[in-house]
Amino acid sequence: MSTMDGYNFAYLDEATKRMIRRAILKAVAIPGHQIPFGAREMPLPYGWGTGGIQVTASILGPADTLKVIDQGADDTTNAVSIRRFFTRVAGVETTARTGEASIIQTRHRIPEKPLREDQIIVYQVPQPEPLFMLEPRRAEAKRLHALADYGLMHVRLYEDIARLGHIAKAYDYPVMVNARYLMSPSPIPAFDNPKMHRMAALQLFGAGREKRIYAIPPHTEVHSLDFEDHPFRPIRAPHACALCRSTDTYLDEVITDDAGGRMFVCSDTDFCAERQARAAPQEAAE
Amino acid sequence: MYVAVKGGERAIGAAHAWLEETRRGDPAVPELSVAQIGQQMPLAVDRVMAEGSCHDRFLAALAIKQAKGDLIEAAFLLRAYRTTLPRFGASEPLDTALMRLRRRISATYKDLPGGQVLGPTFDYTHRLLDFALAAEGEPRASAPEAASAVGVTPRVTELLAREGLMQRETPVEAEPGDLTRQPLAFPAARDVRLQNLARGDEGFLLALGYSTQRGYGHAHPFVGEIRVGHVAVEFTPPELGFPIEIGEIGITECQMVNQFKGSRTEPAQFTRGYGLVFGHGERRAMAMSLVDRALRAQELGEDVTAPAQDAEFVLYHSDNIEATGFVEHLKLPHYVDFQSELENLRAIRRTAEAALREAAE
Numbered sequence: 001m002s003t004m005d006g007y008n009f010a011y012l013d014e015a016t017k018r019m020i021r022r023a024i025l026k027a028v029a030i031p032g033h034q035i036p037f038g039a040r041e042m043p044l045p046y047g048w049g050t051g052g053i054q055v056t057a058s059i060l061g062p063a064d065t066l067k068v069i070d071q072g073a074d075d076t077t078n079a080v081s082i083r084r085f086f087t088r089v090a091g092v093e094t095t096a097r098t099g100e101a102s103i104i105q106t107r108h109r110i111p112e113k114p115l116r117e118d119q120i121i122v123y124q125v126p127q128p129e130p131l132f133m134l135e136p137r138r139a140e141a142k143r144l145h146a147l148a149d150y151g152l153m154h155v156r157l158y159e160d161i162a163r164l165g166h167i168a169k170a171y172d173y174p175v176m177v178n179a180r181y182l183m184s185p186s187p188i189p190a191f192d193n194p195k196m197h198r199m200a201a202l203q204l205f206g207a208g209r210e211k212r213i214y215a216i217p218p219h220t221e222v223h224s225l226d227f228e229d230h231p232f233r234p235i236r237a238p239h240a241c242a243l244c245r246s247t248d249t250y251l252d253e254v255i256t257d258d259a260g261g262r263m264f265v266c267s268d269t270d271f272c273a274e275r276q277a278r279a280a281p282q283e284a285a286e
Numbered sequence: 287m288y289v290a291v292k293g294g295e296r297a298i299g300a301a302h303a304w305l306e307e308t309r310r311g312d313p314a315v316p317e318l319s320v321a322q323i324g325q326q327m328p329l330a331v332d333r334v335m336a337e338g339s340c341h342d343r344f345l346a347a348l349a350i351k352q353a354k355g356d357l358i359e360a361a362f363l364l365r366a367y368r369t370t371l372p373r374f375g376a377s378e379p380l381d382t383a384l385m386r387l388r389r390r391i392s393a394t395y396k397d398l399p400g401g402q403v404l405g406p407t408f409d410y411t412h413r414l415l416d417f418a419l420a421a422e423g424e425p426r427a428s429a430p431e432a433a434s435a436v437g438v439t440p441r442v443t444e445l446l447a448r449e450g451l452m453q454r455e456t457p458v459e460a461e462p463g464d465l466t467r468q469p470l471a472f473p474a475a476r477d478v479r480l481q482n483l484a485r486g487d488e489g490f491l492l493a494l495g496y497s498t499q500r501g502y503g504h505a506h507p508f509v510g511e512i513r514v515g516h517v518a519v520e521f522t523p524p525e526l527g528f529p530i531e532i533g534e535i536g537i538t539e540c541q542m543v544n545q546f547k548g549s550r551t552e553p554a555q556f557t558r559g560y561g562l563v564f565g566h567g568e569r570r571a572m573a574m575s576l577v578d579r580a581l582r583a584q585e586l587g588e589d590v591t592a593p594a595q596d597a598e599f600v601l602y603h604s605d606n607i608e609a610t611g612f613v614e615h616l617k618l619p620h621y622v623d624f625q626s627e628l629e630n631l632r633a634i635r636r637t638a639e640a641a642l643r644e645a646a647e
Binding site: 075237 | 294295297298362365366368369370372466467468469470471472473598602607608610611612613614615616618619620621622623625626627628629630633634637
């Protein structure tokens, strides 16, 4: 099945895949808990998604259809490169359509279209430890997780409110998983956080450089940290998409000239294209 | 219009083609062969083998050629290849007392069994650019042959240990850890620490080692011995049950002798900082042994005050493949995060401006 001589299907050897699958099983059993694993060097650099790539390589089968997005888009350079990597080493079908994919590897976004139970979303994670800015020592952070001692993070959020009137964390906004573990959702915009809550699809998180895997099983409670008098509020640019006119999706701001001109367009290119395609015949009919 | 800011298959293809063109350079200039790199840039090859964590001169030279001489990129190529190789097991411990030596020096004794052997070193050269090299003529005078090979050379630290002056290391029967299979965990044992340092970035190790000499940590080091040469590698295949020699590798070993003021249970004695690296890499081996000793602070009951003594800090940041990946990933698109920061900042400023207006009214 492999399309590259000398390499196993999906690049990793079977023993490595088994080791990673074991880590994934542990991660699923303890939602939100970081499982150390013997991450391998990959032919793509650390920071480019080596954790996500290893997770995807370990769960990928010949019958899977893979979608890869970066910043919500299928055509960003890194998404193209990772998709090409799997085409080369696994020869699997790829797609840009969220609905057609069985595995979606993502960097920094969750697709707008709700995911189904028969899909898996794999997040690329640069920094799995949600407490790292507050406690850089892993040995100590591990202890805090064991004790579910998340006071540091609450104080950090409270300080924002005291200084600015609201929580000023716009992405990589910490969540509590299954009311037990504090977890980094990876640098997705806080706008995407609510999509993690009771998501039907299995969510897997891979951090290659930091050598950690964690997971959220389907239909798990995921709550963005907040306070009763300061409830969590997702942020998006208050505009409509210039292409599909959507008003409830996450938008990219695109600078159009050097005189302050700008437009806002959907970050999820597949969602946007689908909406445009649906609208086109209607407009033609009108 | 806006699609132009997104990447694409064609752009990547063209960029790769251009990269290949610049790698080759002017086709009028003869191409550099892998053998030439291996023969004439042996120290670059050694560094790539060490940081690439794979002892293979040909592959390291090939990686240097492919990486246009960027040694970290070359080490990365070698690591990405290494990771696909099966792991058969751990070799028997190398016996460096039996090394075939090219160089062996001690800074602690004027003369000693086996003698001081300078070997091919830059140490006493005058660093004057040699314009004759630009002429690319025939090979110049070759080195004279020594009358006899280097004889038996016991290790300096062993001489001290016999006198009870050097702390002995406790032998460990278990197979050493391998952080390419098991991620780092803390407290990290010395075998894993040494593996981490042996693969670590030379510049990082050098700076950390240097810092221990300048008061960041309490180092009082002496070079007990540096030895450079070749050593046999023995491996016990499970089906045989006894060790067989499977080859020879080039290594540099440095044993740094450090003071230790003693504790309630141990009298004052010297302690060891250890460095062992692939190829000829004295700077790396020396820096490694300084950092190794610094990382033993806790076990020796010394205060942990300096960066070089902080195991988490040192071991998590020594790997240049990890470091370069994460630093350079900042050039990947981050516009989704940046967009939410933009909206966040705008909201903060709106609130602040409204408050200011209210205050003015």
